[in-house]
Amino acid sequence: MRLTLVRNRYWDPRTDPVRHDYPDRIVVRIGADPRQQTDRLIADEGADRYAVSIDGVPPDRVDAVLADRSxxxxxxxxxxxxxxxxxxNTRRxxxxxxxxxxxxxxxxxGYLDAIGGPTHGEVASTLLSPTVLGFDRYDAYPTPGDAGAPARARRLLGDRHPRLRYAYPNTSEGRAAAKPLVAxxxxxxxxxxxxxxxxxxxxxxxxxxxxxxxxxPVSWGADWPTGTTVLPPLFDGTAIGVGGNDWSLLSVPALTDRLHALSAEPTRTAAAGWAALDRDIMRRYAPCVPLVYMKNLSLAGSRVHGVFQSGTAGSPLFYDSWLG
Structure with a gap:
């Protein structure tokens, strides 16, 4: 399947300082899996010299890509x-x-290594992503080398050995990640x-x-780069139920009130408030464990220039792309 995008003849560069119209057209080819895309871009032959992989390098190709200096x-x-x-599940x-x-x-x-290592992401400690306005890195539960602190956990448990049921998607990544997490x-x-x-x-x-x-394990991405699209969807107790995203089932009226109040503020003035609320949620309620700030590694052909990974869109962008 193929989709061909051509210049918008009504586009006016005077009204758009962000984008350029360098390419004559962009052709989107649909169907090749990430391994095929990666192998073709490594080979860099023919029309693939002008191509960009959207799906990213799969985990079993990452080492080969990183080892190739070219x-x-x-x-x-x-x-x-x-x-x-x-x-x-805060109810259980x-x-x-x-x-x-x-x-x-x-x-x-260990979890990050299991799902692909540093090219797949960085170990997370906050609820907000580094791509979100107001992100402020902190760690409410630091451990040596981010590998866990079992002795500290046991002190909190005392003599208890709680039973836990861990559910995960039955995929190759889900199975691989379950091993270090459960261990x-x-x-x-x-x-x-x-x-x-x-x-x-x-x-x-x-x-x-x-x-x-x-x-x-779940993944959530901001619809636009503000805490409004992260913390309320995940922790507003009024949204619990089928179709909702409060997967921790956390329902605290005072927290819900703060979420609603911050959501009503202008984006820039609310940024510091979202950062503070991020800390408060993790320290007071600990409704989840932030695991990974997700990253993407893609390849471009040798004749492609100006393409960059967008932290907002979550994919390569072509605002400045050109061929040479």
Missing amino acids: LRSREVVGFWPFVTYLMI VSDVAERRAINYAVDKA SLRRAGFRVAATALDPVDFYSDIARPGNGYDLY
Whole structure:
């Protein structure tokens, strides 16, 4: 399948200081999987010299791409607007001390390695992404090397060994990531049973208030780069239920009021408020474990210039692209 984009004859550069119309046309070819795209761009032959991969380099090709010095100038890499979290079902895991213990226990570095390593993202410690206005890096539950602190988690648990049900999508990435995550929780004294769910129904399954699971990984990206599109969707207790995104099932009226009040403020003046609320949510309620600030690594052909990874759109952008 192919989609051909041509110049908009009504576009006026005087009204648009951001974009340029250097290419005569852009042809979008649909159908090649990420491995095929990557292999073709590595070969850099024929029309592929003028191509860009949108889907990114798959994990099993990353090492080969990074080891090839000739590809350095053709890498398109940067943050997505997405963060991956280990959501904690706060109705089932109602003890905040236990949720804090989970935060200390989780091996975030091992999780990141399992899903593709540094090109796939960076270890996260905040709810907001680095792409969001007002992002302020902090870590409410620091651990050595981001690999977990089982002894500290055990101190919070005391003599308890809570049972946890971990649900994850039954994909190659989901299965790989489950191993270090479950192992680190067990080192901290939790008794964990892991359940693989059909990836097609995964999000609808965990969105049910009575889903029967204690932990599950999710990813959420800002619709536009402000906390308004992150914290209210994830932690507004009035949105719990089928179709909602409050996967932690956290419902605190005072928190909901703050979310609504900040959402009503202008974007720039609210930025510091979102950063402060990010801290408050993690320190007071610990409803999840931030795992990964997601990144994308794509390749461009040798004749392509000016393409960059957008932290807002989550894909390569062509505002400044040209061929040479």
